[in-house]
Amino acid sequence: MKRNRSHWFGLPAVAALLAFAAxxxxxxxxxxxxxxxxxxxxxxxxxxxxxxxxxxLSIDGGHSAKYSFPVGSDxxxxxxxxxxGSYMAIYxxxxxxxxxxxxxxxxxxxxxxxxxxxxxDMSRKEFIDKLPPDQQKQLEDLRKHNSDAMKANAVIKAVxxxxxxxTQDIKDADTAATAAxxxxxxxxxxxxxxxKTAEIKAAKYxxxxxxxxxDVDALQQSxxxxxxxxxxxxxxxxxxxxxxxxxxEDSFKKALAMQTTQAKPNIAIQGMANAGLGEVYxxxxxxxxxxxxxxxxxxxxxxxxxxYLRNEAVIFFQTNNADAQVAAANxxxxxxxxxxxxxxxxxxxxxxKATVDPKTQKIVLPPGCAEAYQKYLELAxxxxxxxxxxxxxxxxxxxxxxxxxxxxxx
Numbered sequence: 001m002k003r004n005r006s007h008w009f010g011l012p013a014v015a016a017l018l019a020f021a022a023x024x025x026x027x028x029x030x031x032x033x034x035x036x037x038x039x040x041x042x043x044x045x046x047x048x049x050x051x052x053x054x055x056x057l058s059i060d061g062g063h064s065a066k067y068s069f070p071v072g073s074d075x076x077x078x079x080x081x082x083x084x085g086s087y088m089a090i091y092x093x094x095x096x097x098x099x100x101x102x103x104x105x106x107x108x109x110x111x112x113x114x115x116x117x118x119x120x121d122m123s124r125k126e127f128i129d130k131l132p133p134d135q136q137k138q139l140e141d142l143r144k145h146n147s148d149a150m151k152a153n154a155v156i157k158a159v160x161x162x163x164x165x166x167t168q169d170i171k172d173a174d175t176a177a178t179a180a181x182x183x184x185x186x187x188x189x190x191x192x193x194x195x196k197t198a199e200i201k202a203a204k205y206x207x208x209x210x211x212x213x214x215d216v217d218a219l220q221q222s223x224x225x226x227x228x229x230x231x232x233x234x235x236x237x238x239x240x241x242x243x244x245x246x247x248x249e250d251s252f253k254k255a256l257a258m259q260t261t262q263a264k265p266n267i268a269i270q271g272m273a274n275a276g277l278g279e280v281y282x283x284x285x286x287x288x289x290x291x292x293x294x295x296x297x298x299x300x301x302x303x304x305x306x307x308y309l310r311n312e313a314v315i316f317f318q319t320n321n322a323d324a325q326v327a328a329a330n331x332x333x334x335x336x337x338x339x340x341x342x343x344x345x346x347x348x349x350x351x352x353k354a355t356v357d358p359k360t361q362k363i364v365l366p367p368g369c370a371e372a373y374q375k376y377l378e379l380a381x382x383x384x385x386x387x388x389x390x391x392x393x394x395x396x397x398x399x400x401x402x403x404x405x406x407x408x409x410x
Contacts, residue, residue, distance in 0.1 A: 033113035039078040040119040042071050042091055045131075045139050046146060047123045049075025052094055055120070057087040057108070062101055065090070084112045091120045103127060152224035159219065159231070162211040166234050169204040173241060176200040205241035208234060229258040229269050236276045245280045252276040271301030275308045282315045287324045290316075294328075298335065306336035313345050322349040340380035344389060347372035351392060363396045370398045377401065 038057070042050040055077045056065035066087070069079035089108040090101045103120050110116055121127075128136060172179070180196035181188070188196075212235035219228045236251035255273040259265045278293035294312040298305035309332035316325035326349035329342040350369035357364050373389040378401060380386060393400050 034084075035081045036084055036110040036112055037078070037080045037115040038069075038082060038089075038108070038110060038118055039115060040076070040117055042075050042077065042120040043123055045122045045128060046142055048146075050091075050093075050120075050122075051075060053096075053102070054092050054094075055079075056090045056092065057082065057110075058090060059085065059087055062088055062090050062104065063099075082110045084110050086110075089118050089120075152222045152226075155215075155218045155222040155224055156226060159215045162215050163230070163234070166208045166211055169208045170234070170237060173201045173204040176204070201241055205238040208238035209242065212238065227258065227262055227266070229255040229262075229266070229273070232258065233269050233273045233276065236273065240276060240279055245283060249277060249280045252280070267301040268304075271297045271304055271308065274300065275311065278308070278312055279315055282312065282321075282324070283319055285319070285321070287316075287321065290324075291328070306332060306339065309335055310339055310342060313342055317345045317348065322352045325349045338379060340376050340383055341385075343372045343376040343379065344383075344385045347376065347389060347392070354396075360397070363392070365392075365396045365398070370396065374398075374401050 038055075040055070042053065042055070044050045050071060051073045053071045055069050055071060056062075057067040057079075058064060059066055067079055067082055069077045071077045071091075087108045087110060089105045091103045092100070093102055096102055103122055105118060105120075108116065108118050128139065131139070176197045177193070179200055180193050184192055184196055212231050216228060216231050216235065219226065219231070232251045232255035236248045236255065239245070239248035239251060252273040255269060256277075259270050259273070274293050274297035278290045278297060281287075281290035281293055290312065294308055297308040301308075309328065313325055313328035313332050316328050326346050329345045329349070332339065333342050347369050350366050350372065351363075353366045354369065355364045356362070370393060373393050376383065376389050377386060390400060
């Protein structure tokens with residue numbers, strides 16, 4: 001009897017203990033989500049994000065809004081804590097009357113614990129087809145305008161990138177002699193260094209010419225209303241470097257013509273183009289045309305007058321035009337009297353008219369020649385032409401100013 005009684009009382013007790021042990025586990029389970037969320041993007045008929053307005057959820061066909069969410073400046077919206085169910089999703093602009101709607105979607109399902117995606121793409125065909133014909137025409141024109149603008153912006157971005165490359169290329173061309181000497185080493189001959197210098201310049205100017213021609217064509221085809229004169233001026237510089245003087249003249253003239261159409265002309269571009277024309281004319285022996293072009297460059301961009309006029313003198317010096325180089329150097333000294341190379345150029349131009357004294361066999365320098373060399377040595381006693389200037393003065397029996405300190409001969 002005792003054993004029977006033990007069985008009857010034992011089973012209910014075990015069940016009670018098991019039930020009791022299960023209660024804490026049930027209490028730790030998270031509560032089930034009862035509401036849902038919604039999110040999406042609103043795009044206007046042009047395909048751009050709509051940056052304002054409201055998205056609403058209605059259960060009475062749009063007559064009233066049960067939930068409303070603002071559209072952000074990036075065209076997106078989101079909402080939470082929405083009761084599950086089927087809604088009409090409605091987009092309205094800030095000025096849309098309450099009884100009107102811009103766009104809508106029926107039967108948008110909100111599910112407990114889920115985030116429903118619902119976009120309003122008003123560039124879709126179904127939406128556009130419902131617009132009045134005049135609005136469809138306006139929209140088509142606007143889309144074309146936007147498309148053209150995007151293409152033009154892409155071209156302008158590429159052009160700016162190319163201009164950065166071109167700027168570096170021109171700098172590299174200007175320092176080609178130094179780069180050539182470094183690449184070939186101290187033991188290289190003058191002939192080899194000159195050949196390497198020419199090779200570097202040709203490569204750099206060639207790239208500039210290719211890029212600028214491409215960009216000039218791209219701007220014309222895009223219809224972008226931007227000033228392309230800088231491209232033409234840079235193209236002209238490259239063509240001068242490649243000794244394509246006729247083509248360079250055409251490019252510089254086109255750049256200047258384009259500048260005349262600008263409300264605010266760019267004096268740096270005008271100066272560059274006029275100086276470029278001056279170089280073309282100087283290398284062709286057209287002294288008067290060169291003088292006029294360089295003078296115009298100095299006039300339109302006076303802050304660079306010394307630079308332009310010095311280059312004119314240097315170019316005439318390079319082309320062995322003695323009278324022109326002396327005249328140009330004297331003009332350049334009016335803008336900047338402290339450029340040593342100009343005095344050397346004057347001396348070199350004048351020394352070509354020197355004679356030899358038959359009695360002493362010393363050279364007789366024309367007026368102003370010795371003074372020019374002396375001034376060069378005063379300003380640049382260790383300059384690259386110091387030994388040459390000193391040698392000429394010595395051959396003429398001219399006493400060198402005591403302020404001169406001879407540098408090492410190269």
